[in-house]
Amino acid sequence: MKKLINDPQNVVAEALLGIEAAHPHLRVDHEHKIVYRGDGPRRGKVGIISGGGSGHEPLHGGFVGLGMLDAACAGEVFTSPVPDQMLAATKLVDGGAGVLHVVKNYTGDVMNFEMAAELAEAEGGAKVLSVITNDDVAVQDSTWTAGRRGVGVTVLLEKIAGAAAEQGRSLEQVADIARKVNADGRSMGVALTSCTVPAAGKPTFELGEDEMELGVGIHGEPGRRRLPLATAGEIAELLVEPILADLPFAGGDTVICFVNGLGGTPLIELYVMYHEVNRILNAHGVQVARSLVGPYITSLDMAGSSVTLLKVDDELLSLWDAPVNTPALRWGV
C-alpha cells in the first residue's frame, strides 16, 4: 500500500507539524499532541475538548477554532489518546467556567477520558463534564456489548455545542445541548475497501472487488454483514432505512443530513449518495433543513460513506448556523 509519508512511526507527529504550519491561528503542544486555539482560553467561556485516535481527520484537530472545539488530543492511529493528554488539554482550555469532554463511545476512549477526568478532579482543577456519543445504529445497543460506537454525530455535536459555549452558556447547559444532539442523531456506514494503518502497512481486512462491508465503524474494524457490491441507490436504502427506523424519524421531522466520506471516496460519489439519501428522505416526508457533504470523520484511506441524520428544532438550527472558523468547517465569519 502506497502512503505519502516519511516514517510510519512519525505520521501523527509530522501531521501535527503540518497543522501548526498551515493554520497560524492554532497552536500545537507537540509533547502532548494537542491542537488548541491560539486565542484562548476566554475567561468565563466553557472549554470544549475532544480527542481520539488519529486517522479520522479532519476529526478532531480540524474542528478546533472559533465556535467549535478549544482543543483536540491526537492519539496514535486508531488508538485513544492517554489521560496525560486530556488532562493537559483540560488545563489549557480552562477559562474558569468548566470543561466539557466530548468522547466517542469506544472502550479505550471512554476509559482514558474517565481517568483524565478523575485526575483533573483529584488536582482540584477545572470542573469537567463528559458527553459520550453513541450514534451508530449498526451496533446492537445492549448492556452486553460495549454499546454503540460514536461516529458522525460527533461532528455535528462538536459544532453545535461549540456554538453554545461561544454564546457564554454554562457547563451544564452546554452538556445538555450536547446530550440532546447525541440523543436525536443516528448514523450508519458502509465500506467499499478496507484501510491501511501506516505502522501495519497492509489492509486491516480483506474485501473482494465485488463485495462491500455494511455497518462499519471508523477503525477498519469489520462491519456486521458482508454483501455483494450494490448501486449507490441500493446502498443509500441500506443505510437510511435502519437510521429512520431507529430514532424513529417521522414524516414532518426536520433534520440536518450529513453524508460523510470515509477517506477514499471522491466527493463526486458522495454527491451521488447525497442525491439518493435526499430522495429517500423526501419519500418519507422528512425535511432536510441543512446538509453537510464531505470527508469529515474518516477511516484513513477507506473507500465508503456514512450517513448521519440529526433531528433539529429552531434552537439547534440556529446553533448550527452560528459562526465557525476551523480548518475544516468555516462559515459566518
Added chain:
Amino acid sequence: MNDTVSTAALDEWMRTFARLVAENKEALTDLDAAIGDGDHGENMDRGMRAAVQALDDTRPSTASALFNKVGMTLISTVGGASGPLFGTLFLRIGAALGDTSEVSLSQLATALHAGLDGIVARGKAEAGDKTIYDALAPAVQALETAATDGAHTADALRAALAAAENGRDATTPMLARKGRASYLGERSVGHQDPGATSIALLIAAATPAPA
C-alpha cells in the same frame, strides 16, 4: 514453602514480558486485526519498551515502586483500552505489595488478585466476555490454590501459566461482549482474544522452564 521473589526477579519479570511482547508483536496485531483494529501488538510493544526504559532510568528498589513505574508508564504511553487496563493491573499489584523487597507466593497471589479486581473495576468485564479477564482470572485462582497448598513458587507459576493458556484458548469460541470486538457480534466467534494472549505472555514471563 519458603522461597520468595526478590525485587530484582520482579524487575526481570517485566523485562522478559517486554521481550515476549516484542517477539509476538505481529502475532498480537494479527489477532487484533481479525476482531479489533489491528494495533494491540504495536501498542503493547511501545508501552513495554517505554516501561523498560523507565526501569533503566529509575532503578526502583521496592516492589511497589517497580510496578507503579510500569503501570504509570503504560497508562501514559499505550492508549486504547490496553493502556488503562494493563496500567491499572500493575498499579494495583504495586499497591498490594507495598514497600517489600522479598515477595512470598501468597503475597504475589493476593497482589495479582488485587490487579484483577482493578481491571474489573475499570473495564467492567465478567467471565466469558472474551477479554483479558478470561486468561487472568484462572491464573490468579491457580496461584491462590497453589499458595494455599503450600506449593513452591516455581510450581505455582507453572500451574498459573497452564491456567492462563487454557483461559486464553477458551476465548476462541466466545462471543465478544466488551471492547471493539463486541461490535462484530457472532463474527467475533472463532478468534482468540489478543488481550488474553498478552496476559498469557505476562504469566509466561514469570514462569521458569519446566524443572
